[in-house]
Amino acid sequence: MNDYTFSRWMANTPGIDSMTLNELILPGAHNAGVDKKATYVTPGVSHWAACQNNSFYDQLNNGARALDVRVEYNLDARGVGTFWFQHNGFRSSRSLENLVMQVSRFLQENPDEFVLLDFHELKSAQAPFDYKEFNRFLLTHLDQRIIPFGNRYMNLGQLKRDSRTQRVWIAAEYHPDLDQHWLLSSIQHEWSGESLTSVEEVRALIARVTQNPPSSRVPWSLSATSYTAPGGPTDIKEHLDLWFDPAPDSWILKCSIINADFFEESKLVSNCRTANIIKAQALNK
Template sequence: MTDVALENLTLSRWMASTSSMDVLTLGELILPGAHNSGVDKKATYAAPGVAHWVACQNNSFYDQLRNGARALDARVEYDVDPRGVGTFWFQHNGVKSSRSLENLVMQLIRFLEENPDEFVLVDFHELNSGNTAFDHQEFNRFLLTHLGPRIIPYSNRYLSLGQLKEVSGVQRVWLAAQQHPDLYHAWFQPKIAHLWSGIGDTSIKELEAHIDRVMQRPPTGSNPWSLSATSYTIALGPVNIKEQLNQWFDPGTGHWALNCSVINADFFEDSRLVINCRTANLIKSRQRPK
């Protein structure tokens, strides 16, 4: 199979349509990421008028995947209702959305059934206690029960995409989370390091300076890492920086994309981030020693 021309590319299967990438391992990929993927404009929130302040994406998990995101930044809170029913909800700085872990799993399975040769990194960046302690045991049981054979085991983490396809027709999900005794280590990869500016209300100028610092000495190694390419204002919340994403991560004019692992962005599909990551992976695969 040859690489599909850009003008014929379908974003929902951009990885499968880019066969040159099959020589790369998961740790070598350059992935477009959806920052705070469970907090989107189409979700509902208990507190009125907070969507503009907390929502970091336009659409649900399924649409994020169909639009090309391949790394989902997942921040989860565990709550138990008065009936004693526990639920894992997605949240942003403690503000819960109507998206639950069940929503994520169902939509991820639907997407992979439609696009069986796409690979998805689910980066559980936060596992927080809500009105009770986080239930790691139930979290572990739920994911292994429902994703089971779709999970890429730790023992296969160094395989290339092509090798993973040969090993299994369904192992397509990389789960990453902070190590815990109740999380089965054979199925959970190490926590993904997030490199962000450290400034809560990061301006575009401050963000560019932060990325420039990271790019001077980007992380190395086999484990993915996440570059926070996000800007925020106290008054308006997450900022849509599509023009900057297009410029900064264009592999045709600069090196930033080629030095990245996960580019974690808000409202990613408004930009050319997916296309730029695909182009960077093509370049990287051609530069890889035979």
């Protein structure tokens, strides 16, 4: 149970090879593109904007396997378009190029890990969002890494046998300029619906959603995050450890993606790994 490293926790857990994407319980990095080490277009906003401690590469090495990202398309004074990551309009220095390079580096070092890129929001600062360029960029630079839509119900073992490189699922909203052969449908997010959410409200949300979870045929995301006006994203690691302790009949066994801020400060990755082992054993009975 304890013989694993965070960077290779999936490869170090062969018992979960019988599970498909929709059956997995994935630790997620909420607003993965806005972290404390990034810089921001608007000075002094990192306190309210940053939801993670470190870059994409560090998030993956620390065990996150679902990256929740929100993209903003921006044209500079020369008319050159760039895809940046943002949180509530606060744009960070992390770009789509950063994400692709760091995911590729991580998978080169850890070839049997799987990553879900959840493009939860695609918006534009001024000119219309360039879906064609977004599609071209992803398919060109992730190339052999992307798992095609038709393989979404393969289990991890089958995916490994089918390809030595296809380890990335990509999910985004539907648009005719996005190639549906390579993209999953947008991930359903369960959240409080309020920009300011107390710990008590987060707990009530988790209890309500897990009592009647969304369809298990597709992955969905549970936002286990708290946000306050004076403090911004709140570190609730003690609560995450309690709420998602993988005991029998616990909430975590009914989850798909658990989206958390500053996730590596909690036991979320370890608890998800244990929950996947428990679930795999139950499914294989």
